[in-house]
Every structure is written in structure tokens, then in C-alpha cells.
Amino acid sequence: MLSQIKSSGLLGVNGVIVTVEIDISRGLPAYSLVGLPDAGIKESKDRVFSAIKNNGFKYPMERITVNLAPADLKKEGPAFDLAIALGILTASEQLTWDHPESFLVIGELSLSGEIRSVNGVLPMVLAAKEAGIANILVPFDNRHEAAVVQNVNVYPVKDFHEAVSFLKQELVIDPFMINRKTLLNVENSCHSIDFSDIRGQDLAKRGLEIAAAGAHNCLMSGPPGSGKTMLAKGFPSILPDLTLDEALEITKIHSISGLLKNNAIISQRPFRSPHHTISKVSLVGGGRIPKPGEVSLAHLGVLFLDELPEFQKSALEVLRQPIEDQEVTISRVNASLTFPASFTLITSMNPCPCGYLTDPAHECICTPQQIKNYQGKISGPLLDRLDIFVEIPSTTYDELQTKPKGESSSVIKKRVDAARERQNQRYQNLDIFYNAQLTPKLMEIYCKLGPAEENLMKNVYTKMKLSARGYHRILKLARTIADLDGSKTIQVNHLSEAIQYRGMNRLS
Secondary structure (H helix, E strand, O other): OEEEEEEEEEEOOEEEEEEEEEEEEOOOOEEEEEOOEOHHHHOHHHHHHHHHHHOOOOOOOOEEEEEEEOOOOOEOOOOOHHHHHHHHHHHOOOOOOOOHHHEEEOOEEOOOOEEEOOOOHHHHHHHHHHOOOOEEEEEHHHHHHHHOOOOOEEEEEOEHHHHHHHHOOOOOOOOOOOOHHHOOOOOHHHOOOOHHHOOOOHHHHHHHHHHHHHOOOEEEEOOOOOOHHHHHHHHHHHOOOOOHHHHHHHHHHHHHOOOOOOOOOOOOOOEEOOOOOOOHHHHHEEOOOOEEOHHHHOOOOEEEEOOHHHOOHHHHHOOHHHHHHOEEEEEOOOOEEEEEOOOEEEEEEOOOOOOOOOOOOOOOOOOHHHHHHHHOOOOHHHHOOOOEEEEOOOOOHHHHHOOOOOOOHHHHHHHHHHHHHHHHHHOOOOOOOOHHHOOHHHHHHHOOOOHHHHHHHHHHHHHOOOOHHHHHHHHHHHHHHHHHOOOOOOOHHHHHHHHHHHHOOOOO
């Protein structure tokens, strides 16, 4: 007898509906699994056998053929275990249930029949919704993640016997539901560092405010202990709150990576800070089975690279394409996978190997050649993709003890939110969301300069030996500063401030 059960696999960050076909025919006992399964799925034979036997059912001693369709798609992971086991019971007439085609079945089986959580449930359920599948059978521990999707019935099950009893209608399980309105109710207090906790560094705070308002990339340079890392860690506290659609997009990426905490939705913008020993594959993604890298895990959030020159040069160079395209494409023999990578890059570095080149309180012991070699670890093309350069001075005793606290993150965030709202209104009919995404063609419309501004930019272009990309990034920066100022047009003072942050770059 033949049975068909709907399940789901993953292709990049998206779910793909997979039909699990089970055929049981007469012959010597055998188990054949086809449809491009990986090693993890092939091992499901033993898990399924034990789960069926240990829950009081009979494993058919006949010829069993399992096909995972479509056959040209590589299938990975243990998420098909439950579907295969239910399909075997259905094909052997031990299980009869109404409308199996209306169910999506996901879950890994233990030898005892316990249904364990799997990665990527959210994109799988979204794929089921798009395919018109209304009922979802998921592991109990994945219930919150699955219930985020509207207009589907999520039935969480703890073990194989419970799943069979539910499908036989011997057990009633109510659809699991959550209140979507409360998913993103996160207080600002959850941020560990507030900008008011950082004494001084007003220029750096202003630079980060501009970076947050327009999603601009930033490099901070200064001596050890000047507050670069603390400023970077406080940066998420001034970023706009996530929308529900953004939260779902981030959660999908973290779900397939197995990084969801308590299987809940990601309600804050991610802040990723990889160690400088990270490989280029871990940074941008890849591997034999392509997985998202740090640039994708930082999608719609912040990627912080501390001590930038200490990173492998090959790792830094592969950042150039994701910064421009805001996505990463990984090609393999079977398929090309694209992972989103729209992040704000915040970097920090010491100005020299000893760190004290710009610190008047300490003597720099580095030779000019050492300084040149150290700064030369960061290529010109990468620096050209950074918008804001800020020199962080060391903090004096008076600033630490007597200077009053600065503005809180909540005050700065209100200005950032207002600037982002202006950008949302301006670009509402376009495929961009903030100023950093402006193309040269769109800049001709939204970054027009008056005669005085044109004259200033002409002089700066020649004096600073700007590239075309550097010129465009100054205009984008000026557009963001104008938005923070509530101005519809770019004025000389906006342009001057943008040039100031670009002019601090002593490395290029």
C-alpha cells in the first residue's frame, strides 16, 4: 500500500515542501530510501524502527521504499523522521486519519519515540502556509516558533504515541496560539549599556547617531581603553525597534542556524561580535552544507568587528560584496543559495600596533614602517565602503569625575526614529528603506545640491582625492544628517559635517 505525508526541508533561509512517499510491498524485508537524502536522513531508518516498535506498533517485515520528492532537491537533517514513521503506519494500515494531505509533519524521533525539536521550523511553516496546508504537526519545543505564523493550526506533540493518538482522534489537542501583539514588547532596559553611561566622547556619539539614522557603516580609531568597544555595545540601544516582519525575517535565519533561545521570536536587532580569529567561511557563510555566516546572523542588526586589523585579510576582503549587495550567494554543485546580509558594520581599531599613536598621555613606540604595515592590513576598497570615521580620544580624569552625564539612549533614539520615519515616507514606493541604500540614480533625485553645496563638494572632491564611491557616500551621509535636522534639502552645514566624518580617515 502507498501513503503520502507532507513534510518540509530547507533551501537557504526558505522552507520547501517535501512529499514523503511510503510504499510497502511483498518481498524480503528491506528498507530503501531515495530522493537525495543526506547521511542524517539515511540514519532515520534505525530511529524510525525503534520508535515504532517501542510504542506498541508493528514494524512491517516487508519491502519498504521511502521516496522524498522532489527527487532533485538535496534533503538534510532529521526533520523527516516523524513523517516517515507516520507514513509507514499509514501504509501498513495501522493508522487511518482524515485528510493527511492537509497536514505538514515535522519532527525528529528518539529511539523511545520522543519527538525532539528541529531547526528551521519557522520557514517550514511559512512554506506550508504558502502551499495552502492548514494543519501543522510540530515538536512540542518548537510550538512558539511555529505559532508565530498566522492562519495555520499548530498542533504540538511530545512523543510518537501522542501524535498517532491525535491523528486517530483518540486524543484532543487544541491548536497552540500566541498573542502576536506582545511578541515585540521589549523594554529599552534590556540593553546593557546606555549612552548616558559613557562620559565624554560626544563626537563619537554623534557619529553613531548618524550611523543609526541612515544605517551607515562606521570605523572608530583610538587608543586602548578609550571606550570604542563600550560605544559599539551601546549602539543597539539607539537603533529603531523591529517591525514584526523584520523580526520574522531575523528569526528565520536564527532558526535554521539553531540559535533560537527558548524557541521564541527574535525581538531585538541582532548584535554579532565575532572574534578576530574567525575564518572567512564562518564570517560570510558556506561549508559543505551551506549555512549562514556572521554577516547573515547580523541581518537587520549590527556586525561589530573589534580590532579590525587583527582579522585575517582574506576574511576582511570577502566583506566587500555583502556590504554592497546586502546578501551573500553561495554556489554549490546542487544549488546556489542566497542568504540576506543587510547589516550595519561597526568596526574599531587601534591607530598603531602599540595603540598609543594618538594618545598624548603615552609615548608611541612604533616605527613609521610598523604603523604603515599595521594600517595597511585594511585595504582601500574596504575602507571606501565605510561612511563614518571617528577618532576616539582617551578620556581625561575630569571627564570621568566631573563632566555630567550625556544624553540617554532613549533621547537619541527618538531623533533616530524621527529620521528613519522621514526616510520611510520618502522611499515608501521604492525598494529601499534608508539612506545607505541609495543608488547613484536615486541620489540624483533625493540628494540634490544647491550652488553653494556644489562648489563645496567640488573643492572637497579634488582636495581629498575622493573616489566616485567616496563621493556618493558623503552625499548619503549628508542626506541622513539633514533628516536628523528635519531639513528637506541638504545644506552646507549638513555637507560640512558629513565631510568632517569622512575626512577623519587617515588610513586611505
